[in-house]
Amino acid sequence: MSNARDAILAQLAAKRPAFGRARRGLPSPSMPPDAEAVLRARIEAAGGTLQIVPRAGWIERIAWPVAEHPAAPGRGEGRSSPSVYSTLPELASRGPGADGEDWTDGAPLDLAVLRGAFAVVENGAVWQVPRAPEERRAALLAEHLVLVIEGDALVASLHQAYERIDLATLAFGWFLCGPSKTADIEQALVLGAHGPRSLSVVWLRDPPMPGKGATA
Amino acid sequence: MGHVSRARAFVADAERTRWHDQALWFVRAKRDAAADLVPDWEALRSEAAAIKREALERLPELWIEFEAQATRAGAVVHWARDAEEHNAIVARLLRERGVTRVVKSKSMLTEECGLNPHLERQGIEVVDTDLGERIVQLRSEPPSHIVMPAIHLRRGEVGETFARTMGAPEGLDDPDALTALARHDLRARFLAAEAGITGVNFAVAETGSLVVVSNEGNVDLGTALPKLHIACVGLEKIVPAKRDLPVLLRLLARSATGQAISAYTSHFRGASAGRELHVVIVDNGRSRLLAEPDFREALACIRCGACLNTCPVYRRSGGHSYGTVIPGPIGSVLEPARDLVAHAELPHACTLCGSCAEVCPVRIPLPQQLLAWRGVLAARGLHPRRRRLALRIAAEILSRPTALRLVGGLGRALARALPESLVEQLARPWTRERALPPLPAASFQTLWKRRQATARERGLPARSDAREGDGDAG
Numbered sequence: 131m132s133n134a135r136d137a138i139l140a141q142l143a144a145k146r147p148a149f150g151r152a153r154r155g156l157p158s159p160s161m162p163p164d165a166e167a168v169l170r171a172r173i174e175a176a177g178g179t180l181q182i183v184p185r186a187g188w189i190e191r192i193a194w195p196v197a198e199h200p201a202a203p204g205r206g207e208g209r210s211s212p213s214v215y216s217t218l219p220e221l222a223s224r225g226p227g228a229d230g231e232d233w234t235d236g237a238p239l240d241l242a243v244l245r246g247a248f249a250v251v252e253n254g255a256v257w258q259v260p261r262a263p264e265e266r267r268a269a270l271l272a273e274h275l276v277l278v279i280e281g282d283a284l285v286a287s288l289h290q291a292y293e294r295i296d297l298a299t300l301a302f303g304w305f306l307c308g309p310s311k312t313a314d315i316e317q318a319l320v321l322g323a324h325g326p327r328s329l330s331v332v333w334l335r336d337p338p339m340p341g342k343g344a345t346a
Numbered sequence: 347m348g349h350v351s352r353a354r355a356f357v358a359d360a361e362r363t364r365w366h367d368q369a370l371w372f373v374r375a376k377r378d379a380a381a382d383l384v385p386d387w388e389a390l391r392s393e394a395a396a397i398k399r400e401a402l403e404r405l406p407e408l409w410i411e412f413e414a415q416a417t418r419a420g421a422v423v424h425w426a427r428d429a430e431e432h433n434a435i436v437a438r439l440l441r442e443r444g445v446t447r448v449v450k451s452k453s454m455l456t457e458e459c460g461l462n463p464h465l466e467r468q469g470i471e472v473v474d475t476d477l478g479e480r481i482v483q484l485r486s487e488p489p490s491h492i493v494m495p496a497i498h499l500r501r502g503e504v505g506e507t508f509a510r511t512m513g514a515p516e517g518l519d520d521p522d523a524l525t526a527l528a529r530h531d532l533r534a535r536f537l538a539a540e541a542g543i544t545g546v547n548f549a550v551a552e553t554g555s556l557v558v559v560s561n562e563g564n565v566d567l568g569t570a571l572p573k574l575h576i577a578c579v580g581l582e583k584i585v586p587a588k589r590d591l592p593v594l595l596r597l598l599a600r601s602a603t604g605q606a607i608s609a610y611t612s613h614f615r616g617a618s619a620g621r622e623l624h625v626v627i628v629d630n631g632r633s634r635l636l637a638e639p640d641f642r643e644a645l646a647c648i649r650c651g652a653c654l655n656t657c658p659v660y661r662r663s664g665g666h667s668y669g670t671v672i673p674g675p676i677g678s679v680l681e682p683a684r685d686l687v688a689h690a691e692l693p694h695a696c697t698l699c700g701s702c703a704e705v706c707p708v709r710i711p712l713p714q715q716l717l718a719w720r721g722v723l724a725a726r727g728l729h730p731r732r733r734r735l736a737l738r739i740a741a742e743i744l745s746r747p748t749a750l751r752l753v754g755g756l757g758r759a760l761a762r763a764l765p766e767s768l769v770e771q772l773a774r775p776w777t778r779e780r781a782l783p784p785l786p787a788a789s790f791q792t793l794w795k796r797r798q799a800t801a802r803e804r805g806l807p808a809r810s811d812a813r814e815g816d817g818d819a820g
């Protein structure tokens with residue numbers, strides 16, 4: 131194998147081109163004055179939703195994508211309460227993956243509620259770093275995904291986003307934007323191609339932004 | 347069989363051709379709308395062009411750096427000179443681990459290498475998981491577009507395919523229902539898979555990271571579930587550093603589909619506990635192309651597909667008419683480099699309208715390259731005999747004013763004297779889908795002289811920018 135390696139590297143060195151096209155550098159886009167509106171528009175364009183609520187009691191305040199409230203009592207009590215995978219302490223997990231076992235049997239999961247790091251205003255994506263392999267699986271196997279971001283959670287563009295990401299130590303991380311989707315059949319958009327059918331970004335925002343209301 | 351004859355099969359279905367043309371033009375329009383929302387779009391393109399060219403100038407150093415970083419993080423790096431070595435490495439990795447079920451996400455590189463048939467011959471089941479790729483796999487067809495693999499098919503055909511292969515009810519053609527069926531079928535295959543194979547959008551030398559994007563989430567299901575991830579990456583996919591990613595990612599999805607970003611943009615570095623990441627770096631002709639000054643900039647391509655969507659020839663002839671792994675303008679530049687004789691028609695599957703160069707996010711001079719290929723074809727005597735003859739005659743006539751006047755006059759006289767159907771017959775294949783314009787009564791020179799004379803009589807200055815009715819050809 132080192133044979134192929136050396137041969138390829140030698141070829142590349144021997145045929146090195148010179149284009150002389152210098153980088154000029156780009157000014158990073160600045161935060162738009164209507165950041166919240168732009169973010170909402172981008173998330174909705176990607177088929178997702180944005181909910182902005184104060185931290186206190188947010189679990190009761192937001193609209194959940196499942197029929198029964200995810201915190202409602204019920205599993206094992208005859209009700210079809212949703213199975214939940216949650217990494218937030220205020221919402222208990224119940225159902226597949228809840229005890230962190232190596233979850234690959236594909237037992238149905240209704241809802242994954244995960245912490246996101248921040249959202250990118252220019253494209254509506256949320257940066258997310260799963261802390262455990264089953265967290266990433268939950269984000270993919272759940273029917274509905276809720277990403278919770280908090281506080282100073284917006285960056286203007288991908289340029290600022292990458293400034294906040296330490297790629298050199300990151301084993302896995304992803305930008306998530308809207309639910310899984312496809313348009314491979316006659317360009318008709320279908321949400322939920324392989325992964326979640328819905329994605330809701332929940333922004334817990336306590337101190338109101340200057341000049342704006344605190345709730346959505 | 348060349349591009350024209352294969353295109354004939356596609357355009358025989360006029361309704362399909364019209365739909366295909368409009369669907370792709372709609373994607374082009376979405377690309378424009380997305381680009382318009384980015385204030386520094388043109389500067390962004392220039393920056394991306396510079397980044398990719400810098401990477402091509404520094405390939406050996408960057409790949410050595412990538413290898414060191416990725417290895418440090420626990421990945422295993424392999425090198426393959428050609429498709430055969432690539433396929434052998436992947437097959438060995440799978441065999442050594444007793445893997446028989448593999449899920450694969452979209453990768454033009456593995457298409458190029460013919461990986462699927464190679465693995466299938468060894469009893470390994472490979473399931474393409476991108477919906478469009480799955481559809482064409484079930485039909486035993488190649489993809490017809492690098493981003494939208496099944497764009498040549500109508501919903502009814504997908505329904506028929508699913509009825510035949512997945513037990514879908516006859517006549518089902520609703521995209522939601524068909525997608526739901528495929529989702530159900532593929533979910534089970536994801537869960538049963540023992541390995542996931544992916545392509546790579548960007549390999550980052552500085553950190554040894556791989557970036558892979560998808561909309562469906564199939565890349566992620568295929569790497570989050572199985573314990574073995576094999577990433578196959580062409581030599582041209584390297585970028586120097588993290589700071590290059592935002593530039594390229596801001597362009598990629600917008601250019602491809604008009605989305606601001608894809609649904610999933612995943613960053614992999616090394617292998618986590620109990621899991622394996624293998625990276626197979628593939629040359630397969632890329633280093634040879636690097637030595638071609640006229641064509642090597644094509645290695646900057648980020649496979650967004652924008653040049654296909656905007657191309658008037660691609661839109662109307664369909665991806666399969668190219669007979670190559672990569673169709674459209676970029677394919678017509680890349681594929682002749684592999685086999686000029688086999689793909690001699692492709693540089694002519696182009697009107698030189700320049701639209702591809704207008705949209706290419708990394709500013710590849712595709713029209714110039716296609717023109718350069720035509721020059722190579724001419725120099726090597728690879729044009730078909732009829733074209734050679736026609737070009738020689740044209741050159742003789744065009745270089746002699748008297749001859750031009752004579753032939754022009756003769757042509758106009760004949761066109762008037764002969765029956766219309768015969769004239770059309772003579773002008774084939776140009777008249778296959780269109781009528782000849784009425785030929786002017788006199789040559790351009792005559793019209794021009796007449797015009798100047800009239801102007802003088804009226805005492806007007808002889809203006810050169812005014813238009814005269816039918817003073818068209820000479």
Ligand code: SF4
Nearest residue numbers: 647648650651653706
């Ligand atoms: S040549 Fe340019 S426009 Fe065409 S696929 Fe490659 S990057 Fe996109």
